[in-house]
Amino acid sequence: MKPVVDRLSQEYAGRVEFKLYDVDKSEEGQRLMRRYGAQYVPTFVFVGSDGAEAGRAVGEVSEAEMRRLLDSLE
Amino acid sequence: MRSKTLVIWGAAALVLAVGVVLLMRPAAGTGVEEASPDRIAALVAEGVRVIDVRTPGEYETSHIPGAENVPVDVVRTEALGWDRAEPIVIYCTTGARSAEVVRFLAAEGFERVHHFTAGLVAWGGELERGSEVAAMPPGETPTDMPVMYEFYTDW
Numbered sequence: 198m199k200p201v202v203d204r205l206s207q208e209y210a211g212r213v214e215f216k217l218y219d220v221d222k223s224e225e226g227q228r229l230m231r232r233y234g235a236q237y238v239p240t241f242v243f244v245g246s247d248g249a250e251a252g253r254a255v256g257e258v259s260e261a262e263m264r265r266l267l268d269s270l271e
Numbered sequence: 272m273r274s275k276t277l278v279i280w281g282a283a284a285l286v287l288a289v290g291v292v293l294l295m296r297p298a299a300g301t302g303v304e305e306a307s308p309d310r311i312a313a314l315v316a317e318g319v320r321v322i323d324v325r326t327p328g329e330y331e332t333s334h335i336p337g338a339e340n341v342p343v344d345v346v347r348t349e350a351l352g353w354d355r356a357e358p359i360v361i362y363c364t365t366g367a368r369s370a371e372v373v374r375f376l377a378a379e380g381f382e383r384v385h386h387f388t389a390g391l392v393a394w395g396g397e398l399e400r401g402s403e404v405a406a407m408p409p410g411e412t413p414t415d416m417p418v419m420y421e422f423y424t425d426w
Contacts, residue, residue: 202421217421230422231344234326239423246417250331270417 201260213267245270302382311387312396314360321360324372336399343368355381362387
């Protein structure tokens with residue numbers, strides 16, 4: 198997933214903020230993961246500018262699906 | 272004989288009245304009230320602080336108007352910074368998860384905890400949907416830009 202996420206983070210720079218957390222190492226990531234009720238890794242949570250969750254994806258996600266979810270935020 | 276009977280009945284009535292009063296007040300030493308839906312509605316109308324301990328997704332779907340979302344897995348940490356004398360309503364969907372939280376709060380010395388024992392399923396009042404509170408993690412501030420969080424591990 199990393200190459201896809203890296204590519205998309207560059208493409209959506211300035212429009213969507215990408216926050217990536219290694220939950221084995223990041224307490225903040227663990228806290229956010231609990232906060233969003235995420236139970237598996239990887240989990241992607243998409244949050245709109247109003248602060249409301251707009252969607253999520255769990256596990257291997259296609260680039261097309263990632264784009265669809267990212268576009269839904271705009 | 273008649274006055275003796277009256278005294279006995281009077282004493283019995285007094286004992287009964289004291290018993291009723293004791294039964295209706297919160298359990299001594301815990302500060303917890305097991306509250307009915309009507310009682311919760313009255314507390315909400317008074318503006319008492321209301322805490323929804325369900326997940327953000329459940330909260331997003333619907334919640335008691337004005338309720339704050341502090342999920343059960345983080346409330347034990349966040350509650351340590353709360354005023355223990357402030358009245359507070361705790362609820363979840365059926366009262367199961369909130370019961371655990373209420374026990375924790377009682378043990379921590381919270382003095383006025385009102386537990387919505389039956390939970391949101393028994394709520395007959397107005398419901399509110401969605402809020403920034405549901406999705407905005409504590410310590411984070413809203414920005415104009417949407418966010419994508421990825422939670423991963425290296426393995």
